[in-house]
Amino acid sequence: MDKIKTDLLVIGGGPGGLVAASTAKSFYPDKEVTLIRKEDKAIVPCGIPYICETLGRDIESDAMPDTMLTGKGIKIILGEARSIGRESKTVATSKGDRIEYDKLVIATGSTPIVPPIQGINLENVFSVEKDAAYLSKLFKALSDVKDIVVIGGGFIGVEFADDLSKGDANVSIVEMLPRCLMAAFDEDFCARAEEELEKEGVKIYTNRIAETILGDEKVEYVELSNGERLKTDALVLGIGVKPNVDLAREAGLKISEKGGIWVDKYMRTEDKDIFAVGDCAESYSFFTNDPIPLRLASIASNEGRIAGANAFKLRRVNEGTIGTFSTMVGDYGFAKAGLPQKEAEELGYEIVVGDAKAPDRHPATLPGTHMMKVRLTFERSTAQLIGGEVYGGGSGAGCMINTIATMIQNRMTANEIPTFQLGTHPLMTCSPANCHILNAAEGAISKF
Amino acid sequence: MDKIKTDLLVIGGGPGGLVAASTAKSFYPDKEVTLIRKEDKAIVPCGIPYICETLGRDIESDAMPDTMLTGKGIKIILGEARSIGRESKTVATSKGDRIEYDKLVIATGSTPIVPPIQGINLENVFSVEKDAAYLSKLFKALSDVKDIVVIGGGFIGVEFADDLSKGDANVSIVEMLPRCLMAAFDEDFCARAEEELEKEGVKIYTNRIAETILGDEKVEYVELSNGERLKTDALVLGIGVKPNVDLAREAGLKISEKGGIWVDKYMRTEDKDIFAVGDCAESYSFFTNDPIPLRLASIASNEGRIAGANAFKLRRVNEGTIGTFSTMVGDYGFAKAGLPQKEAEELGYEIVVGDAKAPDRHPATLPGTHMMKVRLTFERSTAQLIGGEVYGGGSGAGCMINTIATMIQNRMTANEIPTFQLGTHPLMTCSPANCHILNAAEGAISKF
Numbered sequence: 001m002d003k004i005k006t007d008l009l010v011i012g013g014g015p016g017g018l019v020a021a022s023t024a025k026s027f028y029p030d031k032e033v034t035l036i037r038k039e040d041k042a043i044v045p046c047g048i049p050y051i052c053e054t055l056g057r058d059i060e061s062d063a064m065p066d067t068m069l070t071g072k073g074i075k076i077i078l079g080e081a082r083s084i085g086r087e088s089k090t091v092a093t094s095k096g097d098r099i100e101y102d103k104l105v106i107a108t109g110s111t112p113i114v115p116p117i118q119g120i121n122l123e124n125v126f127s128v129e130k131d132a133a134y135l136s137k138l139f140k141a142l143s144d145v146k147d148i149v150v151i152g153g154g155f156i157g158v159e160f161a162d163d164l165s166k167g168d169a170n171v172s173i174v175e176m177l178p179r180c181l182m183a184a185f186d187e188d189f190c191a192r193a194e195e196e197l198e199k200e201g202v203k204i205y206t207n208r209i210a211e212t213i214l215g216d217e218k219v220e221y222v223e224l225s226n227g228e229r230l231k232t233d234a235l236v237l238g239i240g241v242k243p244n245v246d247l248a249r250e251a252g253l254k255i256s257e258k259g260g261i262w263v264d265k266y267m268r269t270e271d272k273d274i275f276a277v278g279d280c281a282e283s284y285s286f287f288t289n290d291p292i293p294l295r296l297a298s299i300a301s302n303e304g305r306i307a308g309a310n311a312f313k314l315r316r317v318n319e320g321t322i323g324t325f326s327t328m329v330g331d332y333g334f335a336k337a338g339l340p341q342k343e344a345e346e347l348g349y350e351i352v353v354g355d356a357k358a359p360d361r362h363p364a365t366l367p368g369t370h371m372m373k374v375r376l377t378f379e380r381s382t383a384q385l386i387g388g389e390v391y392g393g394g395s396g397a398g399c400m401i402n403t404i405a406t407m408i409q410n411r412m413t414a415n416e417i418p419t420f421q422l423g424t425h426p427l428m429t430c431s432p433a434n435c436h437i438l439n440a441a442e443g444a445i446s447k448f
Numbered sequence: 449m450d451k452i453k454t455d456l457l458v459i460g461g462g463p464g465g466l467v468a469a470s471t472a473k474s475f476y477p478d479k480e481v482t483l484i485r486k487e488d489k490a491i492v493p494c495g496i497p498y499i500c501e502t503l504g505r506d507i508e509s510d511a512m513p514d515t516m517l518t519g520k521g522i523k524i525i526l527g528e529a530r531s532i533g534r535e536s537k538t539v540a541t542s543k544g545d546r547i548e549y550d551k552l553v554i555a556t557g558s559t560p561i562v563p564p565i566q567g568i569n570l571e572n573v574f575s576v577e578k579d580a581a582y583l584s585k586l587f588k589a590l591s592d593v594k595d596i597v598v599i600g601g602g603f604i605g606v607e608f609a610d611d612l613s614k615g616d617a618n619v620s621i622v623e624m625l626p627r628c629l630m631a632a633f634d635e636d637f638c639a640r641a642e643e644e645l646e647k648e649g650v651k652i653y654t655n656r657i658a659e660t661i662l663g664d665e666k667v668e669y670v671e672l673s674n675g676e677r678l679k680t681d682a683l684v685l686g687i688g689v690k691p692n693v694d695l696a697r698e699a700g701l702k703i704s705e706k707g708g709i710w711v712d713k714y715m716r717t718e719d720k721d722i723f724a725v726g727d728c729a730e731s732y733s734f735f736t737n738d739p740i741p742l743r744l745a746s747i748a749s750n751e752g753r754i755a756g757a758n759a760f761k762l763r764r765v766n767e768g769t770i771g772t773f774s775t776m777v778g779d780y781g782f783a784k785a786g787l788p789q790k791e792a793e794e795l796g797y798e799i800v801v802g803d804a805k806a807p808d809r810h811p812a813t814l815p816g817t818h819m820m821k822v823r824l825t826f827e828r829s830t831a832q833l834i835g836g837e838v839y840g841g842g843s844g845a846g847c848m849i850n851t852i853a854t855m856i857q858n859r860m861t862a863n864e865i866p867t868f869q870l871g872t873h874p875l876m877t878c879s880p881a882n883c884h885i886l887n888a889a890e891g892a893i894s895k896f
Contacts, residue, residue: 045796301880324871398876399847423772
């Protein structure tokens with residue numbers, strides 16, 4: 001049993017932990033920073049669906065290089081943190097070591113939700129665990145099957161289906177809501193994404209729940225709530241995650257009503273020497289301040305940058321989570337920041353909405369042109385931008401949402417946006433005379 | 449001779465005129481809006497270089513559809529405005545008509561600079577006029593030549609060379625400065641662009657001036673300031689433009705010291721019923737308030753949105769030109785917003801700079817990954833962002849610059865940017881744990 005001493009200990013090797021460690025080391029180069037993680041190799045979590053086909057089933061190719069940490073002088077310990085002794089300021093590990101810390105960051109992530117339905121333990125039924133050994137079983141199983149059913153039409157399910165459709169198997173999605181991606185987008189954007197999935201040959205079963213999984217040893221069928229039976233050789237569950245808070249709870253730290261570790265605006269838990277970031281920590285809305293159940297690598301990274309900077313001096317405040325998010329279906333990107341129209345209305349906002357649809361190249365006769373649509377949602381009384389949605393050709397859509405996110409974060413109003421000075425180029429963007437963001441805001445102005 | 453009456457007359461069919469007319473019609477739907485232009489067809493100015501190869505020499509495919517105007521109920525008159533009678537509030541046209549206006553927008557654009565050097569009138573020597581008839585001669589001439597020399601390594605010259613290199617001809621650029629694109633970028637970004645041009649087979653002759661054009665009837669050689677002679681079958685001049693201000697000058701309107709029509713912050717000339725926008729109008733820097741010689745379709749469109757909204761009531765203020773700009777070389781986008789490091793220093797700013805270089809996909813093993821670099825330049829005393837430069841894969845770079853432009857416009861500081869909440873996706877952006885904009889700002893912070 002070793003006794004190790006470090007100034008800052010980070011528990012967890014995902015994006016939140018990685019960024020917390022590396023930010024802390026940048027701000028406090030004299031402090032010793034150590035990261036402990038269970039996994040031999042850290043996997044890029046968002047890259048997992050693309051291992052299916054785009055990365056040729058090579059899990060190694062989806063690894064995060066350890067040099068991002070070791071190159072900065074951060075120590076990595078492989079092992080699992082078993083308990084936190086807050087009095088002694090030590091963490092006990094699965095290998096029986098004790099690590100003494102001055103400051104601690106909990107970044108234990110989340111675990112896929114596995115519903116307790118009949119047949120869930122059959123062979124070839126998988127959730128999406130961020131673990132190389134588990135994933136290697138999953139991708140091995142998927143590589144020689146004819147029919148695959150994905151349960152859950154959120155972004156993980158949709159991304160799995162999208163990438164699997166590039167291979168030979170028949171792919172289906174089962175989603176309980178009326179549309180895929182409905183937690184992120186307004187219905188017309190969801191419908192557009194479903195159209196692209198269907199073009200790729202994906203069969204979509206919405207308004208249905210997977211009730212029973214049937215098969216002998218291996219899965220053979222999944223039975224839906226409307227009685228339909230889908231034949232399948234493998235099942236991928238993508239129905240959400242639950243935060244890993246056991247370690248924090250057992251250490252007596254407060255767990256928030258929505259299930260994440262309670263944190264203040266500096267990302268500190270109730271114990272001022274212990275921070276929590278990423279999927280295991282509670283996030284609060286930029287708009288309402290209420291806890292929100294959004295768990296994304298980009299949010300984890302953001303929280304890691306806050307906790308890392310605050311590790312030994314309070315320097316950064318969490319202004320609340322905007323929820324900027326993007327995904328890809330076919331060669332279209334779908335992205336949103338802030339509140340979609342529907343969600344804003346449900347929260348009780350009086351809103352004004354502007355839509356703009358135009359080609360994403362100019363002239364539109366250029367190869368690679370896609371039709372792009374932008375929706376901007378404004379709060380009526382202040383005219384502040386509170387939400388944006390985009391679809392359009394690939395990385396253009398994925399990057400354009402960040403312009404909208406910046407506008408939201410700066411609380412820009414409908415009147416300010418049309419004269420925002422953007423750069424345009426025929427081969428890369430819309431025409432300056434017909435620009436989505438500007439036109440959507442201009443369209444909204446007339447409705448105030 | 450007809451006498452026509454309109455509430456708002458716009459002179460010029462380029463992006464500035466088009467957007468001024470269409471914005472005015474949106475804000476004042478009851479007003480009659482008329483646009484007069486010389487050209488039968490309005491050409492997308494930024495698309496011209498791509499007619500060479502990408503658009504298959506088809507000029508028609510680079511047209512701006514008139515429905516962008518007529519669809520909104522804006523009248524188009526084909527003809528040239530010959531004089532403005534400010535007392536009578538009328539414009540006389542080349543067809544002998546008189547158009548009575550209540551408000552007038554001058555958007556007469558600019559004309560390519562043609563240097564008075566020997567041989568400039570030889571056949572196959574072209575400038576880049578935004579005129580379909582002229583361009584059709586140009587592209588006909590370029591279509592069956594072996595060697596083409598482009599004079600000027602600014603963005604028009606570089607874009608012509610880039611697109612011509614996709615065809616069979618040997619392409620060379622002659623540039624008087626030490627690097628191509630030097631007016632827009634710091635030297636390392638210019639060097640990176642030159643590298644891509646050279647990969648495409650473009651020969652680059654910098655630090656040289658084209659002194660004499662030699663040939664019998666047609667151009668055969670161009671002689672450079674260092675005595676070198678380049679054999680060539682055609683010459684394309686892209687050395688800049690001068691604003692078309694004769695109409696305004698003859699109407700007694702004030703011309704600014706830098707050669708554009710003087711305008712106030714509402715885009716009005718000295719005559720409060722006459723606005724000027726686009727290449728013919730003077731632009732003023734967002735940073736220094738000084739006139740700046742930047743002439744881009746995106747700036748023209750922005751000014752058109754201001755003038756159009758202000759046509760009958762003052763609603764919008766021009767905060768000054770940031771200068772957001774992007775171009776493409778090979779499959780890399782190069783883009784900048786605000787002041788590059790070098791220009792900021794020349795203007796007398798004390799600056800702090802942060803650079804970040806990382807792949808623009810995650811994991812970087814994904815197909816389509818390019819190395820991307822971002823530079824952010826901050827003013828030291830306020831820590832405000834005053835400039836950004838980007839290169840990276842195609843539309844990602846072209847769209848990312850608009851996030852940076854939004855940050856500049858909102859006067860965000862080095863401390864605010866690292867916790868900017870961006871969206872990321874494996875197939876569309878950098879990793880959230882290794883994001884260029886955030887890392888460049890984080891890198892700068894340590895130097896304050």
